[in-house]
Amino acid sequence: xxxxxxxxxxxxxxxxxTCPVAVQLSEHDPEKRCLTxxxxxxxxxxxxxxxxxLFAQRRVQLGRLGRQILTVVRERGTAxxxxxxxxxxxxxxxxxxxxxxKALDALEALRALRTCCLPTVVPCADNSLRLVLxxxxxVQGTAVGExxxxxxxxxxxxxxRTHQTEHTAGWRTRRTTLAQTDLLSVYIQQVVxxxxxxxxxxxxxxxxxxxxxxxxxxxxxxxxxxHLETIDxxxxxALQQMYVRALxxxxxxxxxxxxxxxxxxxxS
Numbered sequence: 001x002x003x004x005x006x007x008x009x010x011x012x013x014x015x016x017x018t019c020p021v022a023v024q025l026s027e028h029d030p031e032k033r034c035l036t037x038x039x040x041x042x043x044x045x046x047x048x049x050x051x052x053x054l055f056a057q058r059r060v061q062l063g064r065l066g067r068q069i070l071t072v073v074r075e076r077g078t079a080x081x082x083x084x085x086x087x088x089x090x091x092x093x094x095x096x097x098x099x100x101x102k103a104l105d106a107l108e109a110l111r112a113l114r115t116c117c118l119p120t121v122v123p124c125a126d127n128s129l130r131l132v133l134x135x136x137x138x139v140q141g142t143a144v145g146e147x148x149x150x151x152x153x154x155x156x157x158x159x160x161r162t163h164q165t166e167h168t169a170g171w172r173t174r175r176t177t178l179a180q181t182d183l184l185s186v187y188i189q190q191v192v193x194x195x196x197x198x199x200x201x202x203x204x205x206x207x208x209x210x211x212x213x214x215x216x217x218x219x220x221x222x223x224x225x226x227h228l229e230t231i232d233x234x235x236x237x238a239l240q241q242m243y244v245r246a247l248x249x250x251x252x253x254x255x256x257x258x259x260x261x262x263x264x265x266x267x268s
Contacts, residue, residue, distance in 0.1 A: 002220040013050040028231040040186035042142035051144040073141040082120040112145035203250040
């Protein structure tokens with residue numbers, strides 16, 4: 001599920017820097033906390049600088065599966081989404097989950113994407129018509145991943161060194177663009193987007209799961225609404241409206257299901 005951490009804190013990618021978003025949130029939130037999964041690292045200049053320093057020390061090989069993942073991620077934009085579901089529906093062949101997780105680990109180490117585990121509605125293993133709620137890996141594209149997608153990496157990793165100089169200007173341009181980004185606004189937008197996406201999966205769960213995940217006082221889900229209300233009341237109101245609409249859609253779906261079951265029982 002979601003994780004809330006205290007602010008401010010040191011940037012996890014450059015230990016000599018304090019996270020700029022964490023500093024801003026410490027001034028806006030009396031409880032001094034943030035939603036870890038919504039931090040806008042993917043568009044943070046420090047994240048890009050750290051990646052450049054990393055690539056200067058090693059050669060890079062994405063591999064066929066790595067490039068396939070980056071293609072899917074880039075098509076989805078910068079929002080988090082459950083990768084397993086996307087690969088299941090978008091790709092003609094099944095992907096080996098072991099190879100998939102190894103490729104995700106490699107891409108995350110390169111900072112080409114970010115991952116986290118969140119609740120996801122998936123088909124049951126023994127009955128594909130039955131849906132269950134499971135924690136799966138969600139991914140988010142980064143500015144580094146966009147740059148890597150455009151790099152012509154050759155066989156035996158020779159292409160990276162060959163084209164590294166000509167792409168230096170591209171890195172510099174991307175750094176200039178990211179330096180103008182309002183990171184706090186991106187953070188707030190990502191809180192709303194991420195909680196909305198997860199809510200659409202949670203409403204498919206059973207009633208006890210919904211109560212435990214969404215209404216329990218010690219649930220991170222509830223704490224996020226309180227956190228957002230202190231830093232942006234307008235975004236909080238929009239998120240509240242989304243939650244109400246999701247619950248109404250859930251009730252309608254349950255009513256239609258019971259009506260269909262009753263009609264089926266009467267006809268038999």
